[in-house]
Amino acid sequence: MLFAPVSTELSFAHGGNTLAGDLVxxxxxxxxxxxxxxEGSGPxxxxxxxxxxxxxxxxxxxxAYDKPGSGASTGDWTRQTLADRARETMAAVRAVRHRDDIRPDAVALVGGSQGGWVAxxxxxxxxxxxxxxxxxxxxxxxxxxxxxxxxxQLPAEGFTDADAEQAVALLRDQIRRIRAGDNPVRVHAAQARWRTAGWYPLLAGTTPESIAFLAGIADHDPTQALAALRCPLLAVFGADxxxxxxxxxxxAITGIxxxxxxxxxxxxxxxxADHGIRVPAGDGPATLSHGRYTAGVRAPGFDEMLVTWLQRRLDMA
Structure with a gap:
């Protein structure tokens, strides 16, 4: 048999938005x-x-589907909280479960980075x-x-410890001012003199919209959700x-x-392994960019472990 996965576009509604993705x-x-x-952070x-x-x-x-305001999906992801994202995820699960070719009792979530809070x-x-x-x-x-x-991340990409501390100060100032009721546009404008700094694009909040989003999720603590978890959990990290x-x-996860x-x-x-569970490829120097190795391959054993773990928990072994 020639192996050719079947891909179908799947759309579902949530929060007044239409989300579109591919069911493979x-x-x-x-x-x-x-x-x-x-999905993780960003669009x-x-x-x-x-x-x-x-x-x-x-x-x-x-x-896998486009986040609100990305690709073919309507809406605006910067207006969401993590709780909004969780409810949207469950709308996606319901859309998948309603299909005749899916086992409704065997649907798992795989969350990367920020998605690791949401799942x-x-x-x-x-x-x-x-x-x-x-x-x-x-x-x-x-x-x-x-x-x-x-x-x-900043020192790993060649910036100084002083740059990193300045970035942390800007982060804290953004959140403090938004919590106090300031307008995100004014908060963004107040930091204008830092926008030419080479490290500025590495801030999570670099626009009024992303500043407001970050402030809106800044209080999230994963303890309660992890403590309430009843299904099996696999948590994977890269040491680097x-x-x-x-x-x-x-x-923290072990204790909770x-x-x-x-x-x-x-x-x-x-x-x-880096944030994407990738390791440097070949014998050349390992270079980090945005927290990932610029020339990397998935860590040996990662794919097999994830697939085997899911098969066993979903009664496929």
């Missing part, structure tokens, strides 16, 4: 277990490279989610993660990730799940 499934008859991808879209094909070869259908929130809304995988999903709150990112406090996240009596979780850290 194996070429053989279903019903199939399914994965709904939960984001349905292009997840080889992952949908990799999952289809393993027997899974998967849905457990979504699973807390629906205890029939079969499993959750987080990839570089922080175990700490938003503000702690952003401060860590600036203090580690400069965007997320890996050791602190591992300790232990205290909650969660019985089926696995936390895996891949050595020498």
């Amino acid at each position: 499934r194996p070429p053989w008859p279903g019903p199939h277990p399914a994965v709904v991808f939960v 984001g879209g349905r292009d997840l490279g080889s992952w949908p094909t990799r999952l289809a070869a393993a027997g899974f259908a998967s849905l 457990p929130l979504a699973a807390a809304l629906d205890d029939t989610i079969a499993a959750v995988v987080t990839v570089s999903g922080p175990g700490v709150g938003v503000l702690a993660q952003e401060e860590h990112r600036l203090r580690h 990730d400069v965007l997320v406090p890996v050791a602190e996240s591992v300790r 799940l232990r205290d909650a009596g969660h019985g089926d979780h696995q936390i895996v850290v891949f050595p020498h």
Whole structure:
């Protein structure tokens, strides 16, 4: 048989928006277990490279969709909270479950980066989610993660510790002023003199819209959602990730799940891997850009581990 995954555009409604994505499934008859991808920060879209094909070869259908205001989806992602994103994720799950070629009892979530906060929130809304995988999903709150990112990513990309501290000061000022009721346009204008700095684009808030979005999610703490989680969890990290406090996240997630009596979780850290669980390729120098290796390949064993873990939790082994 010539392996050719079947791709179908799937649209669903949530919050007055129409979200569009691609449902990719194996070429053989279903019903199939399914994965709904939960995107990270920024505009984001349905292009997840080889992952949908990799999952289809393993027997899974998967849905990746454009975030509001991106690609073919309507709306504006900068107006969302993480709770909004969780409810949107569950709308995507319902759209997938309603198909005859999908097993409604076997739908898992895979959340990357910021999606690692959103996926457990979504699973807390629906205890029939079969499993959750987080990839570089922080175990700490938003503000702690952003401060860590600036203090580690900027020096890793050639900026000084003083630059990093100035960036942290701007971050804190943005959030403080928005919380106090200031207009995001004024907050953005007040930081105009820093916009020519080489590190400025690495701030999460560089426009009035992104400043408002960041301030709106800054108080999020993943503790409650993780403590409420009842389905199996796989949390994956890269040891060389400069965007997320890996050791602190591992300790936090381990402690929260232990205290909650969660019985089926696995936390895996891949050595020498970045935020995208990629390792340097070849023998040349490893160069980081935006927290990722510019010439990297997925960490050996990552694909196989994720697929095998999902197969076992979704009764496919």
